[in-house]
Amino acid sequence: MSFLPVVLALLAGAYLVAVLEGWVSTGRFRPAGPILSGLALLGQESLVPRTPDRIFFEAGPVLLLTSALLASAVLPLGPGVVIVDLATGALFVNAALVYVMVALVMSGWGPDAAYAMVGGFRFLGQLVGYSMPIVMVIAAVAMRAESLATTEVVESQAALWNALYQPVGFVVFMAAAMALCFLPPFDLPTAPGELAGGVVAEYTGWRLAVLRLARAVLVVTVAAAVTVFFLGGWHGPVLPPWAWSAVKTLAVAAGMLAAGRYVPRVREEHLLAWWWKLGIPLALLNIFVVGIMLVTVGG
Amino acid sequence: MISGPREARPSWLRRLVARAAARELAAFVVPGPEVARARGIDPGAAGLAIADTPRHASVLVVVGELPEGLRRAAAVAYAQMPRPRAVFAVGAENVSPLPGPDVSAALGQEDLEEGVVRLREMFAEGAFHPNAPEFDVPAIRSRTGYVCPMHPEVVREEPGQCPRCGMDLVPREAAAGEHGEGDGERDHEEAPSGEHGHAEHGAHDDMDHGGMGFMSMVEMTRDLPRSSDGLQMEWVEVPFGPLFPGLPAGLALTFTLDGDTVAEAEAERGIEGWAPLEGLSGPAETFADRLSGLDPLSPVAYRLLASRALENAAGVAPDERTGLARVGALERERAASHLNWLAGFGRLLGYSWLEERAGELQLALLWSAGPEEVARLAGEAGELARRVEWTPLLRRRLGGIGTLPAGAEASGPVARAGGSAADARRDEEAYRRLGFEPVVLRGNDALSRLRVRLAEIEQSLDLVSRAGSVSTPVVAPGGGSSGTGAATVETPRGLATLNLILEGGAVVAFEIGTPSARHLKLVKPVSEQREVADALVGIASLDLSPWEVVR
Numbered sequence: 001m002s003f004l005p006v007v008l009a010l011l012a013g014a015y016l017v018a019v020l021e022g023w024v025s026t027g028r029f030r031p032a033g034p035i036l037s038g039l040a041l042l043g044q045e046s047l048v049p050r051t052p053d054r055i056f057f058e059a060g061p062v063l064l065l066t067s068a069l070l071a072s073a074v075l076p077l078g079p080g081v082v083i084v085d086l087a088t089g090a091l092f093v094n095a096a097l098v099y100v101m102v103a104l105v106m107s108g109w110g111p112d113a114a115y116a117m118v119g120g121f122r123f124l125g126q127l128v129g130y131s132m133p134i135v136m137v138i139a140a141v142a143m144r145a146e147s148l149a150t151t152e153v154v155e156s157q158a159a160l161w162n163a164l165y166q167p168v169g170f171v172v173f174m175a176a177a178m179a180l181c182f183l184p185p186f187d188l189p190t191a192p193g194e195l196a197g198g199v200v201a202e203y204t205g206w207r208l209a210v211l212r213l214a215r216a217v218l219v220v221t222v223a224a225a226v227t228v229f230f231l232g233g234w235h236g237p238v239l240p241p242w243a244w245s246a247v248k249t250l251a252v253a254a255g256m257l258a259a260g261r262y263v264p265r266v267r268e269e270h271l272l273a274w275w276w277k278l279g280i281p282l283a284l285l286n287i288f289v290v291g292i293m294l295v296t297v298g299g
Numbered sequence: 300m301i302s303g304p305r306e307a308r309p310s311w312l313r314r315l316v317a318r319a320a321a322r323e324l325a326a327f328v329v330p331g332p333e334v335a336r337a338r339g340i341d342p343g344a345a346g347l348a349i350a351d352t353p354r355h356a357s358v359l360v361v362v363g364e365l366p367e368g369l370r371r372a373a374a375v376a377y378a379q380m381p382r383p384r385a386v387f388a389v390g391a392e393n394v395s396p397l398p399g400p401d402v403s404a405a406l407g408q409e410d411l412e413e414g415v416v417r418l419r420e421m422f423a424e425g426a427f428h429p430n431a432p433e434f435d436v437p438a439i440r441s442r443t444g445y446v447c448p449m450h451p452e453v454v455r456e457e458p459g460q461c462p463r464c465g466m467d468l469v470p471r472e473a474a475a476g477e478h479g480e481g482d483g484e485r486d487h488e489e490a491p492s493g494e495h496g497h498a499e500h501g502a503h504d505d506m507d508h509g510g511m512g513f514m515s516m517v518e519m520t521r522d523l524p525r526s527s528d529g530l531q532m533e534w535v536e537v538p539f540g541p542l543f544p545g546l547p548a549g550l551a552l553t554f555t556l557d558g559d560t561v562a563e564a565e566a567e568r569g570i571e572g573w574a575p576l577e578g579l580s581g582p583a584e585t586f587a588d589r590l591s592g593l594d595p596l597s598p599v600a601y602r603l604l605a606s607r608a609l610e611n612a613a614g615v616a617p618d619e620r621t622g623l624a625r626v627g628a629l630e631r632e633r634a635a636s637h638l639n640w641l642a643g644f645g646r647l648l649g650y651s652w653l654e655e656r657a658g659e660l661q662l663a664l665l666w667s668a669g670p671e672e673v674a675r676l677a678g679e680a681g682e683l684a685r686r687v688e689w690t691p692l693l694r695r696r697l698g699g700i701g702t703l704p705a706g707a708e709a710s711g712p713v714a715r716a717g718g719s720a721a722d723a724r725r726d727e728e729a730y731r732r733l734g735f736e737p738v739v740l741r742g743n744d745a746l747s748r749l750r751v752r753l754a755e756i757e758q759s760l761d762l763v764s765r766a767g768s769v770s771t772p773v774v775a776p777g778g779g780s781s782g783t784g785a786a787t788v789e790t791p792r793g794l795a796t797l798n799l800i801l802e803g804g805a806v807v808a809f810e811i812g813t814p815s816a817r818h819l820k821l822v823k824p825v826s827e828q829r830e831v832a833d834a835l836v837g838i839a840s841l842d843l844s845p846w847e848v849v850r
Contacts, residue, residue, distance in 0.1 A: 027655075039320075040319045040322070043313075043317065045381035114537040118831060184649050184651070192646070194649075195831075196351045204355070205381055262650075263650065263692045263693070264696045267695070
């Protein structure tokens with residue numbers, strides 16, 4: 001069974017992502033930072049606002065973590081190193097990650113606070129933007145692999161990565177991945193300067209620790225999905241397969257974390273306009289071009 | 300009681316957690332990071348992570364003396380912080396109604412760093428102290444408010460009738476909690492997160508249980524106020540400030556949110572509790588000191604304003620060298636003030652590179668020794684300006700945001716970004732000799748205001764190098780003189796005017812006009828009917844300083 005190695009790898013990845021995030025945001029490299037801040041949060045009071053929707057408030061962070069963990073179950077770390085090799089794996093990733101939106105809307109509604117609520121509903125709008133292009137891009141990836149199984153998708157890239165075979169899809173998928181992880185410049189639901197933390201503003205103590213862990217796991221999962229769908233998964237010379245998966249996943253995560261530092265947050269109306277007027281046509285174009293290439297040149 | 304507080308050596312796990320808490324201090328800075336930077340201290344460099352909300356902070360850092368209104372707001376923020384928590388007073392004596400500071404330090408980077416070391420020791424030893432005192436703020440309890448059952452946007456502090464339908468107002472807490480289950484189930488019950496801005500989303504319970512068999516949108520929204528786009532939504536009144544991360548510290552706005560659109564914005568009743576102006580009259584020798592203490596964001600400009608008015612009253616004229624030195628001091632402050640604004644603007648926009656870089660440059664400029672160092676910083680500021688200009692997505696983010704209606708009364712960079720060459724510096728001899736020409740752009744939006752300030756940073760630093768001095772000379776008028784004096788100064792935010800009456804060497808009466816007092820009226824036009832983020836960007840682009848809004 002590859003359950004244990006994959007979960008351990010995921011947690012190790014989440015830890016490294018937390019280190020990276022601290023490095024990117026404070027400029028200080030502190031390998032022990034996440035342990036310390038986790039311990040500090042566990043020692044802190046975990047407050048509940050006065051009139052919460054208790055079920056939503058408690059369930060939001062847990063659902064976020066669950067959603068990311070579920071998606072990671074179908075992502076292979078190496079040949080055969082996958083928790084479940086579903087025949088519909090590529091679709092399952094997307095289905096599991098839709099609950100990110102549900103989790104954020106719940107965390108936004110739960111505390112009965114205005115900033116959090118605005119943040120939660122902003123993410124609902126964000127999902128309306130990025131979710132269509134994500135599915136369309138995955139469709140083009142599956143077309144080339146002639147399968148929805150994630151292991152088949154990786155095998156289909158043995159000769160040429162999808163990032164090179166369908167670069168348009170790669171770019172759209174990367175942007176959608178960042179929107180899905182609500183990383184800057186798509187951090188509309190948390191927006192530190194605009195909403196003082198938004199959906200995370202009312203969480204403290206261990207509940208905040210769960211939220212931060214969930215977010216780190218989400219970033220690793222989504223980066224792993226980018227690796228599987230576009231960067232040839234475990235394929236690579238010299239190093240063992242799991243090491244290639246790890247290196248690529250971390251590189252993607254680092255890129256996603258660093259990119260947002262150099263651009264301002266996107267406006268909500270632009271976000272929707274761009275995804276619908278640019279993202280969806282590009283994703284459709286990608287399907288069309290990949291179709292033509294499959295017919296003429298072959299996979 | 301079976302168990303009670305008892306002094307004992309805590310378990311290893313508790314000690315470990317306490318030591319971790321001591322290493323991971325997050326600070327909620329009051330009044331705000333921009334005031335800390337303007338006073339020349341950098342909590343980030345001292346090892347305190349800056350938190351956006353008191354919920355995520357363990358240390359409340361009070362920077363400088365605060366007016367009473369802000370101290371009350373700070374107490375509300377402190378009450379919302381999870382324990383273990385501490386108050387760290389930096390250059391502040393009076394922090395009431397906050398509990399007495401756990402650690403105090405003088406205003407200065409080294410003192411701040413020493414204070415952080417002491418804070419860490421305190422957290423490592425006392426994070427789980429069994430006798431940690433409770434702290435409660437009456438303001439939170441009384442913030443309940445009364446709402447109309449039919450018009451959730453009608454919120455009053457006193458019971459009464461709804462002005463729209465005449466129904467009796469009900470307590471908001473009751474309205475929201477009527478359908479809630481068992482109050483006793485809530486552990487760690489805390490504040491409804493009032494002043495910091497976490498308003499409650501009113502009467503949704505009433506709507507879900509309104510006796511309608513089916514949740515008909517038409518029925519539910521029938522009596523709700525009409526918004527401009529025709530979509531019916533609940534309106535909620537949400538406080539933004541006075542300690543909101545994306546706004547100047549001290550600016551207390553109330554937005555009536557229609558979804559995420561600002562239906563109404565209320566700014567003018569929000570600024571209260573500032574130091575009374577009466578205390579500023581008195582001996583002429585120290586008048587400039589007192590006036591410069593008015594606004595921590597531009598002390599030099601107000602010192603200069605006072606000096607000029609006093610000289611005018613006494614009939615003294617400064618010599619040419621003094622005039623040049625003043626240009627140097629004022630322009631250095633202008634550049635630093637614009638950089639400080641830029642850092643805060645970067646924070647609002649989520650553009651972290653800009654926030655850090657502009658903050659660094661601002662502090663370097665504030666700490667700079669003389670014109671040579673300023674000239675070096677001018678190069679770096681130019682580099683910054685060019686990078687900002689080339690930032691992807693920035694133009695789209697700012698273009699068309701915060702446009703002012705025709706005939707709006709503005710001055711300073713806000714006016715100059717709207718095509719007006721209004722600038723008091725054009726009439727000043729010292730500036731004319733340096734060949735000064737104001738930076739004027741068209742656009743009248745947040746983007747052009749950003750560009751004007753970027754250009755002015757470079758221009759001001761250039762003027763400093765040419766003026767050759769950055770010291771602030773004060774000319775004290777001859778003792779015992781009398782007369783009336785008037786003066787104007789182009790502060791970093793716009794035109795400030797001062798009229799005073801001098802009698803026997805003492806200021807007996809004065810009248811002051813400041814740019815932020817005028818610009819406060821622009822908050823409404825730049826924010827109403829805008830999405831929250833756009834409204835905040837529009838307001839931030841005005842660069843208001845609540846400190847200079849005097850009554």
